[in-house]
Amino acid sequence: MSPSPERLVPRPGAQWATASEPAPTLRRDLKSTVAIRVRNVSKAFPGVQALRGVNFELFAGEVHGLVGANGAGKSTFIRMLSGASRPDTGDIEVQGSPLFFDNPRQQRSVGIAAIYQELTIIPEMSALSNAFLGAAPSRFFFTDRRRMERRFAELAEWMGLKVAAHAKAGTLSVAQQQMLEIMRAVQADQSVLIMDEPTAPLGPYERSRLYDLIGRLKASGVSIIFISHDLDEVLRLCDRVSVMREGLLVATKPAAGWSKDSLVGAMLGNVEITAAPRRARAGCDELLRVSGVTLGDSVADISFILGAGEVLGIAGLVGAGRTELLRAIAGAEPGARGALRLAGVERALPWTVRDAIRLGVVLAPEDRKRQGLVLSRAALPNLMLADLGGVAVGLVIDRAATRARGTALARQLGFDPNRLGVEALTLSGGNQQKLVLGKWLNRKPRVLLLDEPTRGIDLGAKQEIFQTIRRLSAEGMGVILVSSDLEEVVEHADRVLVMARGRQIGLLEGEDATVERILNLIFAVEDRAIATGAN
Amino acid sequence: MSNADALPTGGAPQAVPAWRAQLPTLIRVYGIILTLMLLLTVVTIGNPAFMSQQNVFNMASQWAPAGIMAVGMTFVILTGGFDLSVASAYSLCAVVAAYVGQAHAPPIAFAAAIAVGLLFGLANGILVAVVRINPFITTVGSGFIINGVALVMTQNAAFLVDDEAFGMLGAGRWHGIPYSGMLLVSFLVIFGLVLARTVYGEAVYAVGGNYEASRLSGIRVRAVVASTYVLLGGCVGLAGSIAASQLSSAQANLDPGIIFDVLTIVVVGGTSLSGGSGAMWRTAVGLAIIATISNGFVLLDISPYYQSIIKGSIIVAALALDTGLSRLVRAR
Structure with a gap:
């Protein structure tokens, strides 16, 4: 079935002015009513079982919602459906024939297009070129511009997109760029569209336009997998909804069979909400007071107090401003405004990373490969990275002292000292994270900021990392923990600061700090934001 | 504990002997030495005069300017940078040395040349580290400026220096050993130690390996990057001085092709153009390889046309081998 550009949407002359008119139908012979069938698919990454025996069916012409907390395996799952990642076991059938991997071009001919949150629009090229990227109609080796323009005009009208064909894609709004990506899939006659949080960057008006378009696509026989954190939207828009949790697809039901509460319940599972005995905060002295941290659109007026020996958790969805807040406190965001008081001394936020380090405030960043480590260097120099002068006599590095210091740090962290000479690139995520932590322990910080310290690492390493953190906080170090794994935050933090859309929306303590409370707070704000059109 | 932790060698699942599993890594690390030894053997068998003391000393003296600049270039490339202005700067520094040397004592002339080199390096x-212009563009541009300055200074005429003492740096010898050759070797050794054993060297590797992680670890990334260009500038100043001294004269377009020698020396040695990985001993080996090819082919009486083909092939082959093997090692 070679994709012909003239299938999905009317040929020249036909008129599809409004949504109420009959939508163009797919002429492809559908052998089955099941567009995608996934059988018993599992996938493991080093240290993480990302998918566990997932079974899934996508009906032809269905809008299928997929929800789950961060790290539930949604991304891995859709990457697999789009052919970008290969399952360890199990198989995937598309229109009754098995799916091939490792070749996005072949994937296209199968008829699946994924629209990720990171759009694949090329900003320097025109809207027209972007819509036909890699599939431009040609005549005698030349791209057939007139045909492209005609098709573009038809599709744009059908989709309700008002964009000049020759406008540079980079000058368009995010919503328009997203429409272009959808157009790319539509013009190539893709029968399955995967949309990963398509509404996240959109305002209310643009959202309603997208809902409208999804309706048209569905009517023309396209199947859609729709991923969103906005549960109301999922319930309203989708025919069926599947819930993922910890790599399992826990349930699939018609949307009418779900309620918002039951969705949240399924996302969380029967987690025993641990009411771990928390230290009373009254018992510890103030170590750090942060006031009025503001950074552009992403962080708005955040203030809190961190006690000596306290672990303060920060919870929120991706994009809530958690990372930006940590970076601002660590001096990595020159545009941030605000003040802090550390051990009684009042001052502005640190203006450079060096400044923050001198104060004893250090950040273990979220992306350890790109921001934490020098992967081409061995483990030992990475441990010394933040304190190169500390093991030098004059300017010459004392190798014996370096070795001794590195070995001691490695023991503290549960990192095998015999592997200090190994290139950081070849280490597992857990060991890499230990190096990032070790790099800062080497400086004996007063405040340690941890951004997603356990992302993608195995359970053993996780435990070792939290053991280290607990030991250090027992010695009086203050820790701020950002993690998308809410259970982890609840388990390890003494108090939890909840953020949404850059603002602090709650500070939960003791019995109150439960995953459920956190999610309710967040969804309340998200709902209100959607209702009032704030974005 | 997890498999991802295993090195290509450690605990290989099949009964592959450790040495064989490690072969790609070994060739990647030491293959370049093998290449050098092979070349030396071939050239020496072809013409035993190649290994004579006199020939070796001559080579050391002849390659001193390019080799000393390669020392500085190694630092720049390790930070992920690049400097194309060295050919122009080299000529300008030689011109400055010759100009000052016409009226003043040689040490003053050479100091002036080095100062000019440092200045343009700064x-x-x-421009590269603080203004953050792409190093390629920056140094093409500054190369034009520097070349223009040299042309204005000389009006495209050669400056001759009629002072025997001026020739000592480039052509002087102690018991047959050329001073310039001694300078070259000591630069390789001293800056090799700086790179391998000092805080500064460690910072150079870190910044080149991961700029953002280095910045977030509190390393003065901009100062480190900028300093490598200054260091290279100093090397260029000394190289220009040696050249002027060897020739007892200088002109604005002394040797425009020397930039390719310098880059080739560093890259053939195996220092990565993407920064963060490499070493000074590699530059030393790269220098030996390039010098052996150039000098040996003359001794073997190979036509210059073929020399060019063979030289190019060896360079491309060395890089292809390095890249291919790196991919092989990574892929495991």
Whole structure:
């Protein structure tokens, strides 16, 4: 079935002015009513079982919602459906024939297009070129511009997109760029569209336009997998909804069979909400007071107090401003405004990373490969990275002292000292994270900021990392923990600061700090934001 | 504990002997030495005069300017940078040395040349590290400026220096050993130690390996990057001095092709153009390889046309081998 550009949407002359008119139908012979069938698919990454025996069916012409907390395996799952990642076991059938991997071009001919949150629009090229990227109609080796323009005009009208064909894609709004990506899939006659949080960057008006378009696509026989954190939207828009949790697809039901509460319940599972005995905060002295941290659109007026020996958790969805807040406190965001008081001394936020380090405030960043480590260097120099002068006599590095210091740090962290000479690139995520932590322990910080310290690492390493953190906080170090794994935050933090859309929306303590409370707070704000059109 | 932790060698699942599993890594690390030894053997068998003391000393003296600049270039490339202005700067520094040397004592002339080299190195460093212009573009541009300055100074005529003492640096010898050759070797050793054993060297590797992680670890990334251009500038100043001294004269377009020698020396040695990985011993080996090819082919009486083909092939082959093997090692 070679994709012909003239299938999905009317040929020249036909008129599809409004949504109420009959939508163009797919002429492809559908052998089955099941567009995608996934059988018993599992996938493991080093240290993480990302998918566990997932079974899934996508009906032809269905809008299928997929929800789950961060790290539930949604991304891995859709990457697999789009052919970008290969399952360890199990198989995937598309229109009754098995799916091939490792070749996005072949994937296209199968008829699946994924629209990720990171759009694949090329900003320097025109809207027209972007819509036909890699599939431009040609005549005698030349791209057939007139045909492209005609098709573009038809599709744009059908989709309700008002964009000049020759406008540079980079000058368009995010919503328009997203429409272009959808157009790319539509013009190539893709029968399955995967949309990963398509509404996240959109305002209310643009959202309603997208809902409208999804309706048209569905009517023309396209199947859609729709991923969103906005549960109301999922319930309203989708025919069926599947819930993922910890790599399992826990349930699939018609949307009418779900309620918002039951969705949240399924996302969380029967987690025993641990009411771990928390230290009373009254018992510890103030170590750090942060006031009025503001950074552009992403962080708005955040203030809190961190006690000596306290672990303060920060919870929120991706994009809530958690990372930006940590970076601002660590001096990595020159545009941030605000003040802090550390051990009684009042001052502005640190203006450079060096400044923050001198104060004893250090950040273990979220992306350890790109921001934490020098992967081409061995483990030992990475441990010394933040304190190169500390093991030098004059300017010459004392190798014996370096070795001794590195070995001691490695023991503290549960990192095998015999592997200090190994290139950081070849280490597992857990060991890499230990190096990032070790790099800062080497400086004996007063405040340690941890951004997603356990992302993608195995359970053993996780435990070792939290053991280290607990030991250090027992010695009086203050820790701020950002993690998308809410259970982890609840388990390890003494108090939890909840953020949404850059603002602090709650500070939960003791019995109150439960995953459920956190999610309710967040969804309340998200709902209100959607209702009032704030974005 | 997890498999991802295993090195290509450690605990290989099949009964592959450790040495064989490690072969790609070994060739990647030491293959370049093998290449050098092979070349030396071939050339020496072809013409035993190649290994004579006199020939070796001559080579050391002849390659001193390019080799000393390669020392500085190694630092720049390790930070992920690049400097194309060295050919122009080299000529300008030689011109400055000759100009000052016409009226003043040689040490003053050479100091002036080095100062000019440092100055232009600092300018490049600031543009690349602080203003953050792409190093390629920056140094093409500054190369034109520097070349223009030299042309204006000389009006495209050669400056001759009629002072025997001026020739000592480039052509002087102690018991047959050329001073310039001694300078070259000591630069390789001293800056090799700086790179391998000092805080500064460690910072150079870190910044080149991961700029953002280095910045977030509190390393003065901009200062480190800029300093490498200054260091290279100093090397260029000394190289220009040696050249002027060897020739007892200088002109604005002394040797425009020397930039390719310098880059080839560093890259053939195996220092990565993407920064963060490499070493000074590699530059030393790269220098030996390039010098052996150039000098040996003359001794073997190979036509210059073929020399060019063979030289190019060896360079491309060395890089292809390095890249291919790196991919092989990574892929495991």
